Amino acid sequence: MKRLRLDRLTGQLLLARPRAVSRSASVPRTALRAPALPLSVPRCTAVRSQSTAAAPSIPTENNTETTSSIVEDDFDDHTDPVRFPPLEELPPHATSMPSPPPHRALESAKLAALHARLALPIKLPLQTLARALVDASADPNPAFNNSTLAFVGQSLIHYHVAEYLMCRYPRLPMDILFAAMKGYAGPATLHHVARSWGIEHAAAPGGEVDPGLLQFSMEKPGDAITGFGYRRSELDGMRKYKWRHGINSRVVFDDDFGEVVDPEADKENLRKRSNLQYGDEYTRSLAERAYANCARAVVGALYAHVGREQAKAFIRAHILSRHLDVSQLFAFKKPVRELNMLCAREDFEPPVARLLSETGRLSRTPVFVVGIFSGNDKLGEGAGPSLEHARVKAAINALKSWYLYSPGEHVRVPSDMLSENAKPWEPVYIDMGEIVGR
Structure with missing residues (x-):
């Protein structure tokens, strides 16, 4: 048979x-x-x-x-x-191009699968999605790479992440806010987001490459997208003498993550890494930047072809939906002193530590539970192997409960008023600021 x-x-x-x-x-x-x-x-x-x-x-x-x-x-x-036809059957001009021509995007099964996998609207053409996969290091022509789309996508992502964090956690200190923004929209995070979409990269860019593959060059880093922030006039002195820059200057001068804008240092780091040609660290840094720019470019393409609402929904679904434990970003140096200053500023009664329970005081593993009280109100409690350790943990938990106050997960943000038939705006809570002078 x-x-x-x-x-x-x-x-x-x-x-x-x-x-x-x-x-x-x-x-x-x-x-x-x-x-x-x-x-x-x-x-x-x-x-x-x-x-x-x-x-x-x-x-x-x-x-x-x-x-x-x-x-x-x-x-x-x-x-x-x-x-796709093999290399020997392609015309001579196809292999000499730095990136695939736009019309080949209609033939790519990988590109069509990515378009369907991300549930992108029909208004977003495959040619634009293929352009989002071409890094500036692969094709220096801005008319065919994703540098302009990535700049628009970066602006949208940082704006929506910033308003989400400020409205949901109105009492966050600025250094924690910068760290949370980098956790949501930093290059490392966007690299993992683009990887989770199933995007694969080509070994080397060229006109014969499938348009559904991410293309970047490991021989030349290419020009980075234009970021925000100002170059400090005292940058040379800061680099030489390690001057400290405070939170206020980081807000005014530095980029969206509170980091100093230093293009020369970035080029120097890439030059040092290029000496390890095709090494693990050098390749990882180039791939991380290329994948991050690709994720930004997809958001920029959505905004260009579909509009603001679709781009915002895409950011909420793929970036803001990721879990970030903000409580793990805190690192207090003197929590007891900071708690005393907070209670004095808010006109609370001075905090007092009280022993709530204990076990095994004379054993090898004692446990003490200490609570911090302001009058009759308990601000926080903590457990530790000693009274001092439990008191410090209780102060840390009390500070975290203050800074992590949130009106709710589905809090309204200012961009909600840009949609049609939006409800009247209800002002969100604005805190007077963090404790200064730690």
Whole structure:
């Protein structure tokens, strides 16, 4: 008994029509031919070895078979789907380009799968999505790389992340806010976001590469996207003498993460890493920046083609939906002193530490539970192997409970008023600021 090949069987069924038409039917042969492709789509005559779905047959001058003949053929005589032609069959100008031409985006199965996997709207064309996968190090021409789209996406991501954190945690100190913003929208985080989308990168950029692959060069870093912030006039002195810059100057002069804008230092770091050519650290840094720019460029492409609301919904679904434990970002140096200053500023009664319970005082593993009280109100409690350790932990927990106050997860943000038929704005809570002078 002859064994059936299931993979060939499924490929033929995808090509077959719901109702088979015999050769002797009265339907004319021209009506059964596959529709011709538009003139803007180039035709490929080569075949692909594997595919998740069989592609319809494209009639050419040497191929005039009808769909009905495919149905009546034996299962062993299957038709392979279409793939990209090999390098030797490509025209000479295709391999000399730094990135694939835009019209090849319509032929890429990887690109179509990425478009469907991210549930992107139809208004976002495949050509723009393919451009979002071309880093500035692969193609220096800004008309074909993702530098401009990445700049727009970076602005949108930082704006929505900042307003979300400020409205949800209105009492966060600025250094913790900077750290939380970097945790949500930093290069390392966006690198993992783009990786989770299933984006793969090409070994080297070129015109023959599949447009569905991320393309960046490991030989030259390329120009980074223009960021925000000002270059300090005293930057040389800060670099030489390690001057301290406070929170106020970080807000006014530095970038969105509170880091000093120093293009020369960035170029020097890349030059030092390039000495380890194709080393792990150097390759990881280039890949991280390329993937982060790709994630930003996808957001910028959504804003350019679809609009503000779709870009905001995409940021909420893929970036703000990630879990970040903000309580782990705190590092107090003198929590007891800071708690005393907080109570004095808010006109609370001075905090007092009281022993709530203990066990095993004379054993090797004692446990003390200490609570911090302001009058009759308990501000926090902590447990530790000693009274002093438990008192410090109780002060830390009391400070965290103050700084992590939140009106709720679904708090309204200012950008909600930009949508149509928005409800009247209700002012959000604004705190007077953090404790200064630690």
